[in-house]
Amino acid sequence: MAAEIIAITQQKGGVGKSTIAMHLGAAFHEKRKRVLVVDADGQNTLIHWASAASDGSGGIPFPVVNLSEAGGQIHREIKKFVNDYDIIVVDCPPSITEKVSGVVLLAATVAVIPTSSSPADYWSSVGLVKLVQQAQVMNEDLRAVFLLNKTEEKRMLTRELKAALEELGFPLLKTQIPTRECYKQAMALGQTVLQMTDRGSRLAAIEIRSCADEILAMLP
Ligand SMILES: Nc1ncnc2c1ncn2[C@@H]1O[C@H](COP(=O)(O)OP(=O)(O)OP(=O)(O)O)[C@@H](O)[C@H]1O
Ligand SMILES: [Mg+2]
Numbered sequence: 484m485a486a487e488i489i490a491i492t493q494q495k496g497g498v499g500k501s502t503i504a505m506h507l508g509a510a511f512h513e514k515r516k517r518v519l520v521v522d523a524d525g526q527n528t529l530i531h532w533a534s535a536a537s538d539g540s541g542g543i544p545f546p547v548v549n550l551s552e553a554g555g556q557i558h559r560e561i562k563k564f565v566n567d568y569d570i571i572v573v574d575c576p577p578s579i580t581e582k583v584s585g586v587v588l589l590a591a592t593v594a595v596i597p598t599s600s601s602p603a604d605y606w607s608s609v610g611l612v613k614l615v616q617q618a619q620v621m622n623e624d625l626r627a628v629f630l631l632n633k634t635e636e637k638r639m640l641t642r643e644l645k646a647a648l649e650e651l652g653f654p655l656l657k658t659q660i661p662t663r664e665c666y667k668q669a670m671a672l673g674q675t676v677l678q679m680t681d682r683g684s685r686l687a688a689i690e691i692r693s694c695a696d697e698i699l700a701m702l703p
Contacts, residue, residue, distance in 0.1 A: 486519070486568040487702050488561060490591040492584045492614075495607040496577035498597045499632040501528040502666050503694075504574035507595070508545055509675035510695030516569040518545045521561060523583050524576035525551045528670075536673030543673065555582035558590040579614050588618035593701050594627040596653070600634065600644055612651045626701055630694065631659040658693040 491504040501524070508520040522529040530549045536542035553560040564571060573591070575584045588594055594615050598604040608629070615627045629648050648655055665676050665684040672679075676687040 485565040488591040492575035519568045521573040558586040627653040
């Protein structure tokens with residue numbers, strides 16, 4: 484069976500696309516899925532991340548490939564891998580003016596749209612919703628969800644913002660990802676929180692696994 488493609492996309496920079504892409508990849512890998520993670524962003528965050536592990540320590544236990552040079556042809560490059568994997572997670576660039584996110588969405592089954600509770604993220608989500616809806620004209624299988632990232636403890640998303648996101652037409656994943664220092668450490672160590680044993684990482688791992696379960700439940 485051909486791999487399901489999961490696009491992590493958001494127009495706004497710094498919302499956690501790369502962090503979520505790598506961690507979802509790790510959670511799917513842990514569930515014994517054959518996972519490929521694609522770096523579609525010229526910043527190459529995931530390529531740097533995957534090469535940051537010092538020799539002999541864990542490292543990222545699944546392949547991460549750089550397709551950021553493929554531009555508007557990236558969907559064709561991704562399709563070359565679909566017979567060898569169960570799930571392909573694509574970390575999209577923080578822009579919808581270049582063609583990359585649009586063409587990845589044409590090939591994807593699920594679009595995960597990370598957002599914080601900041602109004603700026605909400606405003607840029609509006610543009611992305613349009614892009615997803617355009618892709619859905621050609622790709623009827625595509626489903627999209629918002630994922631709330633970098634939530635602050637005790638400062639939960641205001642009811643207004645939650646309602647506003649829902650009004651955009653796509654559901655919000657039940658699992659939210661709090662701000663946790665371990666995500667930055669994981670990146671610096673060339674690992675994911677699933678491999679780390681401190682208390683914050685153990686809590687983060689539970690949240691990431693739960694997110695991955697919700698997304699797996701959306702696949703056909
Ligand atoms: N839940 C979190 N808790 C703490 N730090 C986080 C969390 N999510 C992401 N970060 C940190 O925020 C920064 C931006 O995250 P990341 O690079 O994943 O975002 P991005 O959306 O991919 O950015 P870009 O748009 O530049 O590609 C990184 O330093 C990352 O470690
Ligand atoms: Mg990124």
